[in-house]
């Protein structure tokens with residue numbers, strides 16, 4: 001694989017990620033590192049609901065988070081720019097007997113975001129993990145707009161991103177998460193900050209988890 005030496009330009013993205021997954025189905029070692037397993041567990045523990053009816057995970061990569069998420073969802077739409085990543089995700093879901101719950105799609109953000117507006121499909125969970133910093137501020141603004149518009153009543157948007165600098169990064173993680181802060185109609189339910197990553201959850205329902213369960 002040719003390592004990138006500069007922020008990824010939109011036209012270079014597809015080839016870059018395809019090449020990465022061709023070389024290795026787990027380029028970020030999400031299946032091996034304790035760091036990744038712990039981060040997934042934290043993210044899943046922070047989700048405000050036990051179960052989701054219809055979730056959406058764009059940029060799902062090789063499907064490691066998809067497998068964990070599918071166990072909390074009736075239906076999950078997972079998508080990625082890379083066919084190789086989708087192939088790895090499909091294999092992983094099949095191994096876990098979860099493929100019947102998950103629809104895998106080839107999608108480019110922000111262009112291919114599912115249709116919004118009257119009569120469009122709504123999601124009660126949208127998960128953006130380790131993708132926002134590859135998008136330009138304009139693309140990310142579109143993603144934030146689409147995500148808000150696609151949210152079912154009571155739904156949540158979860159973001160989780162690595163903080164350190166790296167060559168392909170187009171914008172900082174702080175900026176990525178800031179794009180979801182102070183959006184009209186979105187309330188921050190979770191803000192978890194570590195030296196390595198930021199995790200944030202916003203919902204169109206301002207109630208806390210205890211309030212949702214009726215004891216606060």
Ligand SMILES: C[S@@+](CC[C@H](N)C(=O)[O-])C[C@H]1O[C@@H](n2cnc3c(N)ncnc32)[C@H](O)[C@@H]1O
Pocket residue numbers: 013017028030058059060061062064065079080081082085107108109110128129130131134
């Ligand atoms: C660092 S991986 C994260 C994978 C997974 N979400 C996770 O947290 O393990 C980034 C993923 O985003 C995908 N990706 C990058 N740009 C994209 C875009 N514009 N639209 C859709 N997927 C994209 C890549 O193919 C890659 O699988």
